[in-house]
Amino acid sequence: MIASRFSARHIVGKSGLALWTAVVVGILLLSVGCSSGDTNQDTTAEKGATAGTEESGRLVVYSGRSESLTGPIIEQFEEATGIDVQVKYGSTSEMAATLQEEGRRSPADVFWAQDPGALGALSEMFKPLPSDVTLAVPEWARSSNGKWVGVSGRARVIVYNTGLSESELPNSVQELTDPKWKGRIGWPPTNASFRVMVTAMRHLWGEDETRAWLEGMLENDVKVFPKNTPIVEAAGKGEVDVGLVNHYYLHRFLAEHGDDFGARNLFLNDGGPGSLVMVAGTGILSAASNSVNAEAFVRFLLSKVAQQYFAASTYEYPLVEGIKTHRLLPPIENLNGPDIDFALLDDLAGTEELLRSTGVIP
Amino acid sequence: MPALIVGAAMALPLAYLAVRSLGAPSEAWELFFRVRTAQILWRSVLLVIVVTGGTLLIGVPLAWLTARTDMPMRRLLSVLVALPLVIPTYVGGFLAVSALGPKGLLQDILEPLGVSRLPEIYGLPGASATLILLSYPYVYLTVRAALTRMDPSLDESARLLGHGTASTFFRLTLPQLRPAMISGSLLVALYTLSDFGAVSLMRYESFTWAIYQQYQAAFARTIAAVLALGLVGLASVVLVLENLARGRSRYYRSSSGSERPQPTVRLKALRWPAAGVAWLVVLAALGLPTLVLGYWLVNGMSAGEPLLLLWRAAWNAVGVSLLAAVASALLAIPVAAIMVRHPGPISTMVYRVSHTGYAMPGIVVALALVFFGSRLVTPLYQTIWLLCFGYVILFLPAALGAVRSSLAQISPRLEESARVLGRSPLRVMLSVTGPLMRSGLLMGGALVFLLTMKELPATLILGPLGFKTLATAVWSASEEAFFARAAAPALMLILVSSIPMAVLVLKERSVRQ
Numbered sequence: 001m002i003a004s005r006f007s008a009r010h011i012v013g014k015s016g017l018a019l020w021t022a023v024v025v026g027i028l029l030l031s032v033g034c035s036s037g038d039t040n041q042d043t044t045a046e047k048g049a050t051a052g053t054e055e056s057g058r059l060v061v062y063s064g065r066s067e068s069l070t071g072p073i074i075e076q077f078e079e080a081t082g083i084d085v086q087v088k089y090g091s092t093s094e095m096a097a098t099l100q101e102e103g104r105r106s107p108a109d110v111f112w113a114q115d116p117g118a119l120g121a122l123s124e125m126f127k128p129l130p131s132d133v134t135l136a137v138p139e140w141a142r143s144s145n146g147k148w149v150g151v152s153g154r155a156r157v158i159v160y161n162t163g164l165s166e167s168e169l170p171n172s173v174q175e176l177t178d179p180k181w182k183g184r185i186g187w188p189p190t191n192a193s194f195r196v197m198v199t200a201m202r203h204l205w206g207e208d209e210t211r212a213w214l215e216g217m218l219e220n221d222v223k224v225f226p227k228n229t230p231i232v233e234a235a236g237k238g239e240v241d242v243g244l245v246n247h248y249y250l251h252r253f254l255a256e257h258g259d260d261f262g263a264r265n266l267f268l269n270d271g272g273p274g275s276l277v278m279v280a281g282t283g284i285l286s287a288a289s290n291s292v293n294a295e296a297f298v299r300f301l302l303s304k305v306a307q308q309y310f311a312a313s314t315y316e317y318p319l320v321e322g323i324k325t326h327r328l329l330p331p332i333e334n335l336n337g338p339d340i341d342f343a344l345l346d347d348l349a350g351t352e353e354l355l356r357s358t359g360v361i362p
Numbered sequence: 363m364p365a366l367i368v369g370a371a372m373a374l375p376l377a378y379l380a381v382r383s384l385g386a387p388s389e390a391w392e393l394f395f396r397v398r399t400a401q402i403l404w405r406s407v408l409l410v411i412v413v414t415g416g417t418l419l420i421g422v423p424l425a426w427l428t429a430r431t432d433m434p435m436r437r438l439l440s441v442l443v444a445l446p447l448v449i450p451t452y453v454g455g456f457l458a459v460s461a462l463g464p465k466g467l468l469q470d471i472l473e474p475l476g477v478s479r480l481p482e483i484y485g486l487p488g489a490s491a492t493l494i495l496l497s498y499p500y501v502y503l504t505v506r507a508a509l510t511r512m513d514p515s516l517d518e519s520a521r522l523l524g525h526g527t528a529s530t531f532f533r534l535t536l537p538q539l540r541p542a543m544i545s546g547s548l549l550v551a552l553y554t555l556s557d558f559g560a561v562s563l564m565r566y567e568s569f570t571w572a573i574y575q576q577y578q579a580a581f582a583r584t585i586a587a588v589l590a591l592g593l594v595g596l597a598s599v600v601l602v603l604e605n606l607a608r609g610r611s612r613y614y615r616s617s618s619g620s621e622r623p624q625p626t627v628r629l630k631a632l633r634w635p636a637a638g639v640a641w642l643v644v645l646a647a648l649g650l651p652t653l654v655l656g657y658w659l660v661n662g663m664s665a666g667e668p669l670l671l672l673w674r675a676a677w678n679a680v681g682v683s684l685l686a687a688v689a690s691a692l693l694a695i696p697v698a699a700i701m702v703r704h705p706g707p708i709s710t711m712v713y714r715v716s717h718t719g720y721a722m723p724g725i726v727v728a729l730a731l732v733f734f735g736s737r738l739v740t741p742l743y744q745t746i747w748l749l750c751f752g753y754v755i756l757f758l759p760a761a762l763g764a765v766r767s768s769l770a771q772i773s774p775r776l777e778e779s780a781r782v783l784g785r786s787p788l789r790v791m792l793s794v795t796g797p798l799m800r801s802g803l804l805m806g807g808a809l810v811f812l813l814t815m816k817e818l819p820a821t822l823i824l825g826p827l828g829f830k831t832l833a834t835a836v837w838s839a840s841e842e843a844f845f846a847r848a849a850a851p852a853l854m855l856i857l858v859s860s861i862p863m864a865v866l867v868l869k870e871r872s873v874r875q
Contacts, residue, residue, distance in 0.1 A: 060827060066838040066842050068838055068842050068844055068847065069842060086827035086828050087827065088822075088828075089834065089838060090819075090822035091578070091822075091841070093581065094725060094819060094823055096581050097581070098729065098732050098823050100581075100583055101729050101732040101733045101736070102736045105736045107743075117581065118581060122581075190562075190575040190578050191578075191579065192578065192579050194579075195579045224565050226565070229841075229842075229843040232843065233460070233843075237463075238465050239464045239479075252842060253843060256662060256665060256667075256846055257661075348579070349582070352579065356398070361567070362398045362402050362567050362572065
């Protein structure tokens with residue numbers, strides 16, 4: 001017993017440490033080397049593509065939307081075209097910052113973003129899309145300079161706890177500054193979609209009225225959340241009674257928890273900023289080395305198959321004509337969103353300044 | 363010289379911030395010097411103080427109880443109390459809210475008793491409690507390692523001089539533990555500075571929160587860089603304080619003698635209460651999160667969610683984490699050596715620079731490597747190698763602390779003797795110092811392993827295209843509110859990370875016996 005323990009320690013000790021380390025590193029190099037081998041090949045393939053014509057069967061997508069939403073449809077694209085799509089997943093903001101740092105050296109061909117704010121911030125890096133691509137969606141769902149196109153629609157809504165009766169529900173976001181809502185509202189001031197809504201507000205109402213609304217909300221003790229999902233969860237549990245979010249998160253909760261989940265969406269159709277319809281969209285990078293494939297990909301996202309997928313599986317609004325909206329959603333014609341050009345909504349810095357000066361964010 | 367190379371590599375994020383800030387518009391600087399910046403800075407300082415204090419209060423007693431006493435089940439407990447470290451704060455914070463929030467699971471359970479709403483945990487209490495419970499193991503592990511290495515003759519002398527258990531602990535053991543406590547709290551303090559997960563979910567607007575929101579909502583990376591420089595300033599203050607706290611004492615054995623087991627302190631009547639307290643910590647920091655995750659998993663599966671075991675992601679995570687752990691432990695040696703053996707302005711500089719990556723939010727370090735990697739080392743860009751380099755920049759200090767304390771307990775005379783006997787410095791390192799530092803290297807490597815397992819922003823940004831780990835799987839699912847789908851990879855993450863932790867803690871015990 002003692003002898004065996006001694007020998008075991010003897011092996012590990014002294015030079016054993018160096019040996020052990022060498023073995024571990026060796027194994028790792030071998031095993032990890034296999035997977036990094038792929039990427040090396042890919043880089044050479046890419047170089048070939050840049051030098052010659054676009055014959056390579058690959059495409060690199062930076063996706064600011066998570067794999068659970070985009071993975072299935074990307075797979076369908078691969079099957080339909082035989083193009084090998086490689087995706088980098090991250091949050092929209094992380095992918096946007098990465099693209100900005102990479103500049104023209106980026107391996108990415110396509111950026112798929114969660115919100116028009118990120119697309120606007122990167123529009124200088126995009127090349128203009130062919131007009132037949134952009135014209136496939138309504139005017140409000142694309143950039144006016146043709147740099148990016150929306151592929152799925154998401155509406156701003158008020159998510160409410162089902163304990164509230166129909167008559168108690170607000171008719172507009174303005175009403176939320178009424179003292180009766182004190183301590184009952186949740187919002188996500190650092191969320192990009194929320195920022196787009198406030199930017200729309202500034203255009204529709206003007207600075208002063210927007211400032212007054214923000215101050216009124218603060219007086220009402222609005223609760224700050226880091227993003228949309230915890231607000232929907234909080235509304236479901238009754239931690240808050242209403243929350244300002246995008247519409248589709250609720251449906252994930254309903255799918256997982258069933259119909260007794262305690263929250264529902266209220267679509268405001270007052271034509272104000274609270275009924276804004278936004279998009280998740282894509283742009284093709286002007287430095288893309290696979291731009292033909294990239295174009296095929298964007299076209300695919302606007303095809304019937306893909307639009308049907310968004311409507312059915314991600315609970316978003318299809319943007320091309322002739323696709324049926326999910327039965328749980330009010331049709332897009334009924335949404336009565338404000339008439340506003342997304343190109344006007346790129347003043348995120350101004351919105352941030354307003355949020356800061358009112359004390360919404362420190 | 364090797365230390366300088368490591369130091370230069372660690373300075374890359376700083377260089378990036380300098381490049382970005384120089385190009386920053388004047389508004390960015392105006393923004394920086396606003397009163398509110400001071401307010402957010404103060405909030406971060408407050409959080410760091412509370413969290414560091416809290417982790418010392420929990421970590422030191424637990425280390426002593428598991429390493430030195432006859433507390434019941436201490437072998438099992440010594441592993442369990444180390445495990446909360448493997449839970450990412452973005453998971454822990456989320457679980458804390460769903461369990462203890464005003465309308466959380468706890469309220470659900472208490473509903474029949476007429477509790478319709480629990481008091482809010484948001485803000486400083488929630489953020490600090492989450493961070494304390496998830497990061498006290500830094501203190502626990504470093505202090506425990508020091509306790510097991512401490513020369514028992516000190517204890518014996520104190521006993522012979524008539525000191526009791528309590529008196530020995532406070533007058534001898536505790537002062538001896540100072541370097542370990544400082545190393546542990548430095549890691550906690552800087553980790554707290556850089557954390558985004560817990561503070562955002564607990565709605566505590568700290569400095570890192572402010573940096574993140576620049577990326578998240580304003581897509582303004584230059585302003586974020588200017589703010590991150592402020593965080594570097596804050597980290598420097600912490601490092602200066604660390605240096606002051608460390609003092610100039612020596613901690614190695616001055617006479618001859620070899621490592622031998624510590625005497626066990628008999629707790630007598632306090633045995634069970636002590637174990638009760640330790641179990642309470644385990645329950646709060648490890649049991650609760652695991653239970654909630656298990657609940658989601660079962661809930662989801664009964665609703666028809668398939669149970670997805672992501673072996674590929676687990677394998678990727680373990681692979682890169684091991685690579686990062688080995689690299690960090692090895693690179694920590696030169697920096698620790700220059701710090702301990704040749705203290706001076708240069709070593710201090712290298713040491714402090716090495717900590718900047720750790721004190722920064724992961725996204726800043728990742729973007730720094732995007733900036734340099736895509737320009738200077740294009741063939742390595744978006745490969746595992748650059749990703750691992752990113753992990754080293756982020757987590758080297760975790761290895762450095764352990765390696766440094768173990769080196770500080772080795773008498774330089776041993777090395778001197780070996781040199782006098784004709785061995786080259788490298789041979790001395792390999793044959794004398796290295797083996798003696800083994801426990802420090804293992805501990806440091808293990809900490810880096812755990813940190814890498816749960817790392818998210820750098821993995822997403824720097825990873826090869828299509829690269830998935832358990833952490834990214836958890837993120838991908840929870841980001842879109844698929845909680846049941848997030849539960850399986852989260853539990854796997856905890857389980858897989860637990861194995862090296864258990865081996866490490868148990869191994870240390872067997873060395874003692």
